[in-house]
Amino acid sequence: MGSGNFPGGGDRDRGGFGGGDRGGFGGGGFGGDDRGDRGGYGGGYRDREERGPMGPKARLRAKARKKARKQAKKMFNRRKVCRFCADSTIPIEYKDPKALKFFVSETGKLIPRRISGNCARHQRSVTVAVKRARQLALIPFTSSGI
Amino acid sequence: MREYETTFIVQPEISDEGREALCQKLDASLEKQGSVRLMLDDVGKRKLAYEIQKFQKGHYLTLNYLDDGRAVKEIERLLRLEESVLRFLTVQVADEVLDVEARKTEAAEQEKLRKQRAAERAARELEEERAREAADREARAARVPVPADDGEADDDDENDDEDEE
Numbered sequence A: 001m002g003s004g005n006f007p008g009g010g011d012r013d014r015g016g017f018g019g020g021d022r023g024g025f026g027g028g029g030f031g032g033d034d035r036g037d038r039g040g041y042g043g044g045y046r047d048r049e050e051r052g053p054m055g056p057k058a059r060l061r062a063k064a065r066k067k068a069r070k071q072a073k074k075m076f077n078r079r080k081v082c083r084f085c086a087d088s089t090i091p092i093e094y095k096d097p098k099a100l101k102f103f104v105s106e107t108g109k110l111i112p113r114r115i116s117g118n119c120a121r122h123q124r125s126v127t128v129a130v131k132r133a134r135q136l137a138l139i140p141f142t143s144s145g146i
Numbered sequence B: 001m002r003e004y005e006t007t008f009i010v011q012p013e014i015s016d017e018g019r020e021a022l023c024q025k026l027d028a029s030l031e032k033q034g035s036v037r038l039m040l041d042d043v044g045k046r047k048l049a050y051e052i053q054k055f056q057k058g059h060y061l062t063l064n065y066l067d068d069g070r071a072v073k074e075i076e077r078l079l080r081l082e083e084s085v086l087r088f089l090t091v092q093v094a095d096e097v098l099d100v101e102a103r104k105t106e107a108a109e110q111e112k113l114r115k116q117r118a119a120e121r122a123a124r125e126l127e128e129e130r131a132r133e134a135a136d137r138e139a140r141a142a143r144v145p146v147p148a149d150d151g152e153a154d155d156d157d158e159n160d161d162e163d164e165e
Helices: A031-035 A045-051 A056-077 A097-103 A120-135 B016-033 B069-079 B099-143 B146-164
Strands: B001-010 B037-051 B056-069 B086-093
Touching: A031 B146, A045 B069, A097 A120, B001 B069, B016 B037, B016 B056, B016 B069, B037 B099, B056 B069, B056 B099, B069 B086, B069 B146
Parallel strands: none
Antiparallel strands: B001 B056, B001 B086, B037 B056
């Protein structure tokens, strides 16, 4: 029992066996729900104690699970494509406030690239267009609480 | 030769003649400098996103021309001197226009098209204004109480918004 059951590599982030800030050996250390998210090998820490040390197959399965999770995250994050790259016929015009509205927040601020999905090059031209349109009073510099 | 585009906003109350005179002044200046005037686009009156010199609306005009860069200074000087001009912005459209004549004819065609559209729009606006006046007169004849009048004024504003879009 106690720390002997715990696979050494499983606790890479926290260093040492089961101890650290969680305090002491044995069951107490394995109670936390958040443990599953910490590096190491997959979830299921709570049962580990009863099941004994992780076998080689379990380790492989855990690895696969982790990999799948990582990929799912990636897919979710990057799906946007720069709309100007996708369709090169769309002009970026400072005289067209309606088109520029997509790249400006409700308060009149420029929307960052990570949200609008523009590529660096087109974001630059959008920025210039928005700034020109502001000077010509086509879109507001700010519009708060009217 | 480079192509430049100067957009300027004229006070909304200036008459058509006044605007015309200003445009002719600019044209004359361009000619004197030896640059090529391409086209003038009358965008029309539209609501300003923010107040400029207490004006809520402005008349937008865009002038395109080919030049080496000297005329820009002169044009901007003229616009700065003109009190009816609320704002102006010059933008370089093309760095090098090789075939001047081709660009000229192209611009002339564009100008024609835009003029047509501007005329149509002007006619529409005139009609709307007349309709509005007629409605006003009717309302006055019927002696509608004050709050109803306010409501009508709001309606007018909304109509204007639609025009811009």
